[in-house]
Amino acid sequence: MDDLIKAVLAFRDERDWRQFHNPKDLAISICLEAAELLEPFQWKRSDEIADFLAEGANRRRVADEMADVLILLVSMADVLGIDLVEAAHAKLAENARKYPVAQARGNAKKYDELGS
Amino acid sequence: MDDLIKAVLAFRDERDWRQFHNPKDLAISICLEAAELLEPFQWKRSDEIADFLAEGANRRRVADEMADVLILLVSMADVLGIDLVEAAHAKLAENARKYPVAQARGNAKKYDELGS
Amino acid sequence: MDDLIKAVLAFRDERDWRQFHNPKDLAISICLEAAELLEPFQWKRSDEIADFLAEGANRRRVADEMADVLILLVSMADVLGIDLVEAAHAKLAENARKYPVAQARGNAKKYDELGS
Amino acid sequence: MDDLIKAVLAFRDERDWRQFHNPKDLAISICLEAAELLEPFQWKRSDEIADFLAEGANRRRVADEMADVLILLVSMADVLGIDLVEAAHAKLAENARKYPVAQARGNAKKYDELGS
Numbered sequence: 260m261d262d263l264i265k266a267v268l269a270f271r272d273e274r275d276w277r278q279f280h281n282p283k284d285l286a287i288s289i290c291l292e293a294a295e296l297l298e299p300f301q302w303k304r305s306d307e308i309a310d311f312l313a314e315g316a317n318r319r320r321v322a323d324e325m326a327d328v329l330i331l332l333v334s335m336a337d338v339l340g341i342d343l344v345e346a347a348h349a350k351l352a353e354n355a356r357k358y359p360v361a362q363a364r365g366n367a368k369k370y371d372e373l374g375s
Numbered sequence: 376m377d378d379l380i381k382a383v384l385a386f387r388d389e390r391d392w393r394q395f396h397n398p399k400d401l402a403i404s405i406c407l408e409a410a411e412l413l414e415p416f417q418w419k420r421s422d423e424i425a426d427f428l429a430e431g432a433n434r435r436r437v438a439d440e441m442a443d444v445l446i447l448l449v450s451m452a453d454v455l456g457i458d459l460v461e462a463a464h465a466k467l468a469e470n471a472r473k474y475p476v477a478q479a480r481g482n483a484k485k486y487d488e489l490g491s
Numbered sequence: 492m493d494d495l496i497k498a499v500l501a502f503r504d505e506r507d508w509r510q511f512h513n514p515k516d517l518a519i520s521i522c523l524e525a526a527e528l529l530e531p532f533q534w535k536r537s538d539e540i541a542d543f544l545a546e547g548a549n550r551r552r553v554a555d556e557m558a559d560v561l562i563l564l565v566s567m568a569d570v571l572g573i574d575l576v577e578a579a580h581a582k583l584a585e586n587a588r589k590y591p592v593a594q595a596r597g598n599a600k601k602y603d604e605l606g607s
Numbered sequence: 608m609d610d611l612i613k614a615v616l617a618f619r620d621e622r623d624w625r626q627f628h629n630p631k632d633l634a635i636s637i638c639l640e641a642a643e644l645l646e647p648f649q650w651k652r653s654d655e656i657a658d659f660l661a662e663g664a665n666r667r668r669v670a671d672e673m674a675d676v677l678i679l680l681v682s683m684a685d686v687l688g689i690d691l692v693e694a695a696h697a698k699l700a701e702n703a704r705k706y707p708v709a710q711a712r713g714n715a716k717k718y719d720e721l722g723s
Contacts, residue, residue: 410526
């Protein structure tokens with residue numbers, strides 16, 4: 260991940276793109292790339308999705324869209340001075356409190372719908 | 376990153392949530408979390424965003440939303456058998472071809488608008 | 492629709508909110524409201540969605556989110572000087588050319604995948 | 608609007624596309640079209656947006672994306688048995704209660720941040 264962060268920032272700085280990387284436009288970009296990631300799944304049933312993903316070219320396209328989201332997350336984390344991996348560990352710890360194993364096990368209800 | 380992947384999958388498996396993690400719903404979730412990440416920037420000018428992000432609680436909220444996106448990306452990569460960091464390196468290499476430094480330097484145009 | 496447009500603009504102008512209605516933030520808002528509309532369908536199979544929508548309160552929540560998107564579309568159309576209903580008629584005519592009945596009938600393929 | 612609804616449903620039924628129009632995929636589609644509407648505003652400052660929108664072809668592209676969202680809203684409303692314009696009037700009435708003119712006038716705060 261450290262190598263990836265270095266590569267993302269080097270790519271940006273070689274092109275002098277740091278000046279465009281304000282938090283609002285980066286958040287917009289993440290949203291738009293997330294939409295592109297969702298796009299191939301639209302109008303498809305789960306069996307059609309399995310067929311779609313069985314082809315290497317399609318799985319690579321999906322991997323590319325996931326990569327775009329990650330690259331933008333890394334860029335936004337740099338601009339905001341956030342350690343992304345640390346933030347994810349902290350969020351997991353918070354989620355563990357909100358969704359205790361005993362109540363959450365095997366059910367998809369949102370935490371505020373779980374009985375106490 | 377390896378530790379994060381392990382932690383994300385352990386969190387999921389302790390709750391037996393793998394069964395819900397189909398690619399389409401994961402892609403939807405990434406889209407929705409990306410929208411939550413964008414939400415605090417809405418209706419704000421850049422000076423208002425600077426003030427907003429100067430407060431620790433707000434920056435932590437933004438970090439939380441970024442963490443949600445990353446956790447879901449890690450979950451989706453696992454389901455699809457994709458190495459997320461490798462995919463991001465491959466995408467950066469592709470972007471480097473699409474946006475050569477000489478033409479892209481200091482301008483925000485999309486690659487298909489760049490002169491050759 | 493004319494009554495709705497009048498009501499949307501009167502609501503906005505009574506609150507002096509025209510000043511905030513720049514096209515970029517309106518487009519962001521439409522995106523965020525569309526995400527809220529998608530939210531209740533996440534993690535649900537089609538039978539669970541049928542159950543969900545059988546309850547009046549849930550259907551009203553969905554109607555509310557659809558209303559939010561429409562209200563923002565009307566606001567954005569006003570700011571840009573676009574006749575929304577006319578634009579939709581024009582787009583339908585364009586779609587009719589892109590998806591001729593003979594090829595499109597009963598299949599969900601995108602128009603650029605249709606044989607000629 | 609009644610004419611538009613008739614035209615949207617006729618377009619759909621001539622192509623036998625009602626079978627694909629489940630609420631979840633329609634909500635996904637609205638989300639994706641909203642992202643396409645946001646796309647041209649990304650990375651642009653307000654003066655660049657004004658220049659962009661001054662060109663007729665760009666304004667027509669934006670109008671097209673808005674039309675796509677409206678057409679999908681109309682399709683989804685039909686599937687759910689919702690009167691879209693009535694829902695928007697009801698939502699405006701609710702918003703009027705949440706954002707009283709006296710407190711909301713000239714400020715962009717969300718209703719839950721308004722003093723009482």
